[in-house]
Amino acid sequence: MFRLNLKIALRNIQKNVGITSLNVGGLAIALAAFILVIMYFNYETSFDKSNPNYNNIYVVGRIYPDFKTNYTAPPFAKAIKHNFPEVEIAGITKLDPSWELVIKNGDKTVFAKNFLQADYNAAKILDLQPIGGLEKPTGDIERLAYLSTESMQILFPDKTDNSPEMVGFGPSTSGITGKINGSITSNRHSNINFDGVSIANELGKSENYGHNNYTTYIQVKPGTDIANLEQKITNLYRAELLKGETDQSTIDEIKVISTFLDPLANLHLKPRAGNDAPYKILIALSILGVLILVIACINFTNLSIAQATKRAKEVGVKKVLGAYRFQITVQFLTEIFMQCLLATILALILAELILPTFNNLFEINLSIWHADNSLIWQLPVILCLITIIAGIYPSLVLSGFKPAMVLKGNFSTNKQSYWLRNSLLVFQFSIAVIFIIGLFIIHSQLKYMRSQDLGFEATQVVYVKNIMIFNDPAKFKPVREKILKIPGVESATVSTTIPDGSESGLNGYTAGGKQANIDFVDVDFDYFETLGIKLKEGRFFSQKFKTDTANSAIINESAVAKYGMKNPVGQLIRGCNMDYKIVGVVKDFKTQGFENAVQPTIYGIKNPCGNLKVHIMLKIEESKMAGALAALKAQWPEINTKDGEDFRFEFLDELYGKLFKKQEQLQSVFFAAAMLTIFIAILGLFAFAKYITNGRTKEIAVRKILGASDIQIFKLINSSFLVMVTIANIISWPVAYILTKKWLETFAYRVDLSALPFLMSALITILLTVITVSIQAKKAVKANPVDGLKYE
Known part of the structure; x- marks a missing residue:
């Protein structure tokens, strides 16, 4: 039985190679986009997860009436550890990204842009592991310095061990030397990135609560009530600031200050004292990926239902021979699974081809063929889901034909299938319209940002590093x-x-x-x-x-x-x-x-x-x-x-231009998503129009005999599709307005929403619909009426 079903499936694919190609091709393109999105989602949401205490690490921040900050004073970490037993360990770090440390070994130079200072406790919390293991400075040694393996390789290309080395700091004329105790591997998939690390027993010994330029990390015991601890830390901070304070206005100001605990898991995408634009972009990108896959599945469903009449006799004969509906359903689901499997294989090939461009756009280094890639288990789950989503309804429609009716020649699907096909087509175009509107508005905002007066002139200004x-x-x-x-x-x-x-x-x-x-x-x-x-x-x-x-x-x-x-x-x-x-x-x-x-x-x-x-x-x-x-x-x-040996410079307008990077990425993603969505929707429309036109061949022939012109027939065929596209625009406009308005509200300076993007989306979708449907209708319109009626 399995061999028979396999032969029938292969023969059906061969007979309908055009429709099958559209089905598999459209699904493969959408799947390729979804694979890239899910890989990016996995990457962005897994920062610092290699830390064994990932779920118990928090940054301590401060809240003032008009701002929030992650920066705190050095004594605060000690006070927290001393007062709260639920805090296992507390430490501080300091990193000034604007400060560039010049390190030399003879004629070899390294510019450490991110040289992290950390006390021993913070090094333990952040799982900083120099090669050879983390050591605590002892005796007269106040600090242990480590350079990244890449920097050590530049300074000491012939070095084969991890023994300490003497280096110079600053220009060679400075005479400042120091010891590098070894190398350390920086985890690029972490919020704590560095070119080098200086680990001390204690940082900021002589600094008080007025020096808020450190970051405090705490590691709590599992099961700690974070909300309660947060309130206790706030009370402690106020008490520390109030010591010896007599000025009433200052006391009143201190009483409104509070603290917060931000989980390590939040720092990369949505820090409480920072910009959550990366999180919003990730969510938007994920929704886009899901929607693209959904409309591809809709295409699959639509085309499968449209092909139902060609399989009606097959279903009727099988039921007469004793086949149960469940068996026929399983057979058609198996066929759809085979097509989805082929689409998945093609999608992986496409994703691999697109991946270099995707990596370059987001400045990352993703790889499909990676041992610990979550895609290994996610892809089979996705394959099963799209098989069920795209195949369950067509399978039920096909297996539900009544033998007596289909063997008499009544192959038509019911009105429910007709309404479902139309509804799915409307949904596809609604998503396409939202993407088109979003693309226009993102483009307008970026154009506005590039053309507006900044209030200063970045061109011709050179920033010299020093x-x-x-x-x-x-x-x-x-x-x-x-x-x-x-x-x-x-x-x-x-x-x-x-x-x-x-x-x-x-x-x-x-x-x-x-x-x-x-x-x-x-x-x-x-x-x-x-x-x-x-x-x-x-x-x-x-x-x-x-x-x-x-x-x-x-x-x-x-x-x-x-x-x-x-x-x-x-x-x-x-x-x-x-x-x-x-x-x-x-x-x-x-x-x-x-x-x-x-x-x-x-x-x-x-x-x-x-x-x-x-x-x-x-x-x-x-x-x-x-x-x-x-x-x-x-x-x-x-x-x-x-500081004259190393002249280094950058152009200020290029540095400022990097502020637009995230929005430019979003524009590129929306452009790709809009093109993909339109392509998949047009693909479905093309096949659907072909099916509808073929089904109305006799009607068209009769109308032509009765004197209908070519223009009238073109209008007749296009009218139902234009109604669906118009409905799609009407549905999508309010949704697009709300979404784009919320996106624009993330900008302090932004364009006003106008009607032009909405009108342009309607014009584009209507024009594409007319062209697509007319191409399919042309053959039927130009055909000789006799050919359509000669068997009647």
């Missing part, structure tokens, strides 16, 4: 003078951050009796001129005014609004235990891109609580850019004597 500290303007002055002698260089400055989306510092400032936490950026002369930032009132910093290096400050428009100032120039603003005199107000400029609103910010040359001024920025004439950069590289050892 490790020297220029907090004192007198130290940077001779460097600036030498730089400005190079033809083409218009201005030069140094600051604590660059406007590339990097977070600036945050501190409490008081103005007009109102206290608020606002951003601060420490700058030097010519900062605003170099970036082309516009002045609203007052003046920029100038070397003509000696007080500018002592206590002058410039604030932005958002800071003026935050404090409710009128005529802010000349007023005082207090922070870091000193009074600043506001000498100017600059217009807001978008340092954080378009997703975050411009933050209230104060700019000062002197800041006792400030960060390190190491970021050099130069404004260079476009026509002289190449010559100026060549001259800078040649003269850098003389210009910046303590």
